[in-house]
Amino acid sequence: METGVNALTDPDRRQFLRYTRTERWPMLERHPIAGTVHRDLLAGMLAISREQVARGLEALQTEASRAVTDLLGDTRARAAIQGLPFSAGDRVVAVGDSITADRLGWFETLTAAAGPAGLDQISLINLGLSGNTTADVLERFDLLEAARPTRVLMMLGTNDARRHGRRTGHRMVTGEETERNLRVLTGLVTGDLEAELTLITPPPVDGPVSAAYFAGLPLTWDAEAVADIAAAVRSIDPGCVDLYAEMESHGLEGLLESDGVHPTPAGQQFILSAVLRHLTTVRPASEAGAAVS
Known part of the structure; x- marks a missing residue:
């Protein structure tokens, strides 16, 4: 059986380009290289x-542009974007994994929609990294600090629940460490950076679909662990964007790719709708303060 890059199909390459942002690799962000070199890196890989x-x-950009239209x-949706609690000069930074x-x-x-909707005086910076x-x-965290955010939208945890190994299936990050890391990040963002923080639970993982997709590999996602991480996010901020609960309530059909982990384009629009609803809902100051204490 042919393996390696020569075995990649066009859909495989599309998925790779969809999620791989070499400009966000920490070493290359700390030591930037010319934009053309990023194309060379992708071509070589x-x-x-x-x-x-x-x-x-370009094909991905065309598809993304249709979604924005x-x-x-x-x-x-347009009214929700226009009603976002952002002010001129705000720097809104998204922190996450491949889903972001x-x-x-x-x-x-x-x-892409912010400018046409009239929010052209804010900066939106994507620090999501697969x-x-x-x-x-x-x-x-130094790279997050360098982005100088006034607001951070943070969705993490899916990869913490990833397991490696064929027999023991060691989890990438223990549940205790995940909660500790999220609490530390909350303190750093709200304390050191003095930025507003919006926590978002990770979306659900379809365990059986994921297990079938990754069968034969020493890799899988622990659906129960993702649920536990969502609960940890709620414990840190009861007023978080509870994406996990919303997707579970809606049903996962059509919202996750064939790997049972990554959202489809429709799933991504579902996420955006949930975030927009949350951000445009006014929360009492006492609740917001209690959430990050």
């Missing part, structure tokens, strides 16, 4: 030409 990479990224064509890094993702859609755990985000 996929064993295709830079021109093929460009065409692949549809979003702005929805009167309620996704070129077809919820934050990319929000970023594969990140809560520990990884702590390690690159």
